[in-house]
Amino acid sequence: MTKPDLETFSDRVYYIVSQVPFGHVVTYGQVAVMAGHAGAARAVGNLMKNSISAGLEIPWQRVINAQARISFRGDMHRADAQLALLRQEGVEFNQALKIDMDTFQWLPDDVFWEADDHS
DNA sequence: TTAGTGACTGCAT
DNA sequence: CATGCAGCCACTA
Numbered sequence: 001m002t003k004p005d006l007e008t009f010s011d012r013v014y015y016i017v018s019q020v021p022f023g024h025v026v027t028y029g030q031v032a033v034m035a036g037h038a039g040a041a042r043a044v045g046n047l048m049k050n051s052i053s054a055g056l057e058i059p060w061q062r063v064i065n066a067q068a069r070i071s072f073r074g075d076m077h078r079a080d081a082q083l084a085l086l087r088q089e090g091v092e093f094n095q096a097l098k099i100d101m102d103t104f105q106w107l108p109d110d111v112f113w114e115a116d117d118h119s
Numbered sequence: 120t121t122a123g124t125g126a127c128t129g130c131a132t
Numbered sequence: 133c134a135t136g137c138a139g140c141c142a143c144t145a
Contacts, residue, residue: 009142028127032141043142045126050143066128074126082126 009037013047016112020062023089024106025099027066036113041066049074061085062106068099 006012012035020026026034028041028048037043048060061082065071070086072079083093091104099105 032127037141039128039139040141041127042125042140043127046124046141046143048126060126063126065126071126078126 009035009040009043010047010050012036012113013044014051014056014058017048017060017063018058019108020059020106022059023091023104025062025064025086025091025101025104026106027064027068028071029066030105031063033115034108034112036116038115045071062089064099068101069097 006015013031016031016034017026028044029038031044032038032040035044044063048063051058051060070079070082083097086099087093091099093099
């Protein structure tokens with residue numbers, strides 16, 4: 001896979017999320033690591049939120065939290081939409097609204113970006 | 120340049 | 133299993 005020469009954290013995040021396969025999910029923390037900024041999970045969440053107002057067309061619904069659940073810390077309206085979208089993709093939720101990560105989590109073989117020591 | 124913010128996390132209660 | 137809380141971090145005003 002040839003990855004674009006993206007410099008900024010946000011551009012990398014948007015690129016990574018755009019690569020998540022239909023019917024699969026990734027966690028905020030996972031995306032942060034893949035973008036070379038482990039620990040920036042919270043920032044990833046902010047970017048997903050911004051992506052909407054920015055009008056970016058990315059599969060933001062495929063990004064969930066480390067508990068394998070949709071984050072309801074944002075507005076419920078968005079959470080409901082996310083749940084519906086994922087179900088449409090075939091992603092299944094158990095009674096506790098949790099996703100079976102062994103089945104649906106996207107674990108790419110390729111390394112996107114190595115960890116950034118500074119920046 | 121600085122302070123505030125939040126779609127996060129892991130650990131402790 | 134459910135809360136609470138203190139780090140963490142890029143983005144914005």
